[in-house]
Amino acid sequence: xxxxxxxxxxxxxxxxxCSAACFFSVAAAAGPADDIAQFKVANGSVYIERSxxxxxxxxxxxxxxxxxxxxxxxxxxxxxxxxxxxxSVGPNSVLAIExxxxxxxxxxxxFDSTLRKGTLSVxxxxxxxxxxxxxxxxxxxxxxxxxGTEFLVRTSN
Amino acid sequence: xxxxxxxxxxxxxAVFLGGCATPNQDLVVLLPDKQGKVGTxxxxxxxxxxxxxxxxxxxxxxxxxxxVGSTLSPNEVKDxxxxxxxxQPPRPMSFTLYFESGSDEFTEKSKLEVKQLLSEMARRKxxxxxxxxxxxxxxxxxxxxxxxxxxxxxxxxxxxxxGISAERILTAGRGKREPLVPTADxxxxxxxxxxxxxxx
Numbered sequence: 174x175x176x177x178x179x180x181x182x183x184x185x186x187x188x189x190x191c192s193a194a195c196f197f198s199v200a201a202a203a204g205p206a207d208d209i210a211q212f213k214v215a216n217g218s219v220y221i222e223r224s225x226x227x228x229x230x231x232x233x234x235x236x237x238x239x240x241x242x243x244x245x246x247x248x249x250x251x252x253x254x255x256x257x258x259x260x261s262v263g264p265n266s267v268l269a270i271e272x273x274x275x276x277x278x279x280x281x282x283x284f285d286s287t288l289r290k291g292t293l294s295v296x297x298x299x300x301x302x303x304x305x306x307x308x309x310x311x312x313x314x315x316x317x318x319x320x321g322t323e324f325l326v327r328t329s330n
Numbered sequence: 331x332x333x334x335x336x337x338x339x340x341x342x343x344a345v346f347l348g349g350c351a352t353p354n355q356d357l358v359v360l361l362p363d364k365q366g367k368v369g370t371x372x373x374x375x376x377x378x379x380x381x382x383x384x385x386x387x388x389x390x391x392x393x394x395x396x397x398v399g400s401t402l403s404p405n406e407v408k409d410x411x412x413x414x415x416x417x418q419p420p421r422p423m424s425f426t427l428y429f430e431s432g433s434d435e436f437t438e439k440s441k442l443e444v445k446q447l448l449s450e451m452a453r454r455k456x457x458x459x460x461x462x463x464x465x466x467x468x469x470x471x472x473x474x475x476x477x478x479x480x481x482x483x484x485x486x487x488x489x490x491x492x493g494i495s496a497e498r499i500l501t502a503g504r505g506k507r508e509p510l511v512p513t514a515d516x517x518x519x520x521x522x523x524x525x526x527x528x529x530x
Contacts, residue, residue, distance in 0.1 A: 208500075211456055211458060211530070212456070213419035213420065213454075213455060213456060213530070214417045214418070214419055214455075216417060232455045232456050233455070233456035249413045249414065249416065249417035250417055251417040251418050251419035252419065253419040253422070253458075253530045255460065255500060255530075257422045257528060257530065259418060259419050259421070259422075261414050261415070261417040261418045261419065262414055262417065263411065263412070263413030263414035263417065264413050266414075277460065277462070277500070277502030277503075277504075278475060278479075278502060278503055278504060278505065278507075279507070280507075292410065292411050292413060292414040293414060294411060294414040294415050294417075294418055296363075296418070296421075297369070312356045312391075314355075314356055314375060314376060314391050314395070315356050315358075315373055315374055315375045315376075315391050315397070316373075316374045317358060317371055317372065317373055317374070318371065318372035318374065319369075319371055320369055320370035320371065320372070321369030321370065322363050322367075322369040323360070323361040323362070323363050323369065324358060324359060324360045324361060324369075324371045324382070325357075325358070325359045325361065325407065325410075325411045325414065325415075326356065326357070326358050327356065327357040327358075327410055327411070328355075328356045329355055329356075330355075
């Protein structure tokens, strides 16, 4: 049988670990780790597809990994990432951000996106500068290896 | 063959050749940057690869998966990509701050730089910044990483004190990886002990 004081210690430990876990899960949900990019330009119809939901995007809206940016016939949008990569899309475009990792100390990272439709302008940032194979842009029919810095992509079907 | 069948075939051929019925043709164009410098993009199709490394060099992927290189004129670029180009976010801008030696006070020149930083932030829509600490090349990498991050955090708290929302500020410590003035390892150079602020 456990002594009363030991039981108390266990209860305290459980309470502590629970509150720590709750704290960290809240921090993970809203923390800066999710903050990879922001809309700086949004014209006409622009929205994000995130976990099956459509979220209207405007200047200041934050972007997360696995988001897809969609513009309508009258839409265009410009997005700045935390490594200073600048991506913008023209009308009728669909751009999926598949992977974004950036270590702000070493500048190592990986940035994978796919332009499914439409037009894309890219000014590469610190990720591509640090390592030549770290940034890839795909379309349904090709893969672009980015050594830098400014380029345009259109994919039409 | 009856005449109307021939006509239909001609229409079908025109549609096919015109590209309407062909899947995913890509166009990739390399641009010079603001200083006129050109990078490199490697375009890999299903059957073939083209390396773009000159201004306005372009690559088209064809329906058979091959990649054809060419050069576009700036006007052709504007016609196809005008919308995306017009939506480019403003370029990030960098400010560098120094402290009076052994103190928490910015140098006089850096106080002016802070003013310019604030007015640049006011000019931008939804601005966010990264405060990046740097050290000189004295000491091991790990302690310089920690020191540079502490410098960045200190500047962040100063900026928050000036009214910039903490949510808009990221901090980073680059340690001794990016000296402003290249020196041998172990050299104490005050010009490398600095904090850089990237405004987006």
